[in-house]
Amino acid sequence: MSVSFQKMAEQALEHRIGFDNNKEEIQLLAKQMELLNQYGMNKVSEVLLQNAQGSKRKVSDFIAEHNFAADLISYNPEGIYQYEPPEYNRPPDFVLPRDNKTFYLQMKRLNMDSFDNRRYKILQNIREQLSLVPIGKFISIYFAENFGSQDVVPLIDLIKLVVQKSDNIVEYSYPNELEPKAIFFFSAPNNKILTHLKLASTSDMNFRDITGDAEEQIRSSLDKAIGAFTWNNDVQHINLIVMESDLYDDIDISQSVFGEEIYIMGRTGSLLNRLRDINGVFNQNQYRNKLCGVIALRRTNPDAYICGYKKTLFINPNFEGYLYDINKEIEINYVIRATDYP
Structure with a gap:
């Protein structure tokens, strides 16, 4: 495999949230890049690389294009393809x-949708804030529908306050137990060593009508x-x-x-x-x-x-x-x- 495709794949994926430098996926992307290049479709890889430094959501669109281009070629290797x-x-x-x-x-x-888009941005912010808390535990969070971006900082402050003395069975409520906007609990990693708090899972606390x-x-x-x-x-x-x-x-x-x-x-x-x-x-x-x-x-x-x-x-x-x-x-x-x- 060409070193240049390996380097391009690393650059395209290095900023993905939660990617954790997965060498297997880098290898897969590099192979796809090499395949597309053989069919004159290197522009698909170049566009992916250009957008990899921008919005972390937007780059997923170009990863999808790259996957689909490789899928097309693999199904019919005799065809001609233009991008x-x-x-x-x-x-x-x-x-x-x-x-x-x-x-x-x-x-x-x-x-x-717009609700999930807002929630996505909130979760990205929470992940970044948790990465600054140097305690090796997982945290799972349930969100109420009225949890907003203004709640991120006080939630993180509460998490920092209780994480040191937390029992892994106990659930904590933010801002209070009567009308919680978020409920969270901690768990210890089994075989993995963590250097900071890591978001294990999230879920909606209540049913949301999306009809x-x-x-x-x-x-x-x-x-x-x-x-x-x-x-x-x-x-x-x-x-x-x-x-x-x-x-x-x-x-x-x-x-x-x-x-x-x-x-x-x-x-x-x-x-x-x-x-x-x-x-x-x-x-x-x-x-x-x-x-x-x-x-x-x-x-x-x-x-x-x-x-x-x-x-x-x-x-x-x-x-x-x-x-x-x-x-x-x-x-x-x-x-x-x-x-x-x-």
């Missing part, structure tokens, strides 16, 4: 020219991605949106693209019929003839940055005849149609 070719006004992420047709793949990574949030987030991502296609889908131009979707279920994507599920119940409570609303994006004018389908990517190893994907294709009812052509170029593990109810 953001300059001849387009708004280049699609991946262009796959074939003998009598071209595949256009626009990549999106379904990020968190409709997921579908709205998915539709918003699709609206942004569809602009890459200024041509309609046809036998010579196959347009697909590809989304890393680990945080979302099939039903969330299904209701977004096909329409929300409607249940018609009888007087006795029995199910008489199951229908779809017409509010799915495949029913909208800007999608009906332009988008062949949406591919949901889910990591084969949820705990790894560098890994392959299982792929679920949500096929536009107008283009179900394209399934064979798509599967020749992209390994599709599952197909979901409008008549399916995941």
Whole structure:
């Protein structure tokens, strides 16, 4: 393996929170970089490296692109692959020219909703603060919905106050036991030596109503991605949106693209019929003839940055005849149609 790819991989991953200099993942990324370079796709690696020094959330988008590019090549090593070719006004992420047709793949990574985005930033701050507490223990924290960024400093102050004398069985409440915004407890590492407090796990203290949030987030991502296609889908131009979707279920994507599920119940409570609303994006004018389908990517190893994907294709009812052509170029593990109810 080239030393340059090894160095690039180290630079791309060294700032990842919780990465802990995992040599195995660095090796995997370096191998992917070498593979992409062999197919003239080194630009994917360069873009990843350029963004690795920026937002720690944003770089995950480019890691997803890198994983997917390697996945495409591994599935069809005989193909030709282009990344953001300059001849387009708004280049699609991946262009796959074939003998009598071209595949256009626009990549999106379904990020968190606004609530989860705020929580993510809070957790990043907490992790950084805990790393400054030189006591080798794990801490697990349950958060109430009203825990905000203004609570981080007083929570850390309380943790520092009790950690020295803590019993690993005792739960502590912040700011009080009557109306806690956070509950936490400590645990000792079994075989691992820690140099500071380390966040072991987090969870929501209460149920949060997220009805409709997921579908709205998915539709918003699709609206942004569809602009890459200024041509309609046809036998010579196959347009697909590809989304890393680990945080979302099939039903969330299904209701977004096909329409929300409607249940018609009888007087006795029995199910008489199951229908779809017409509010799915495949029913909208800007999608009906332009988008062949949406591919949901889910990591084969949820705990790894560098890994392959299982792929679920949500096929536009107008283009179900394209399934064979798509599967020749992209390994599709599952197909979901409008008549399916995941």
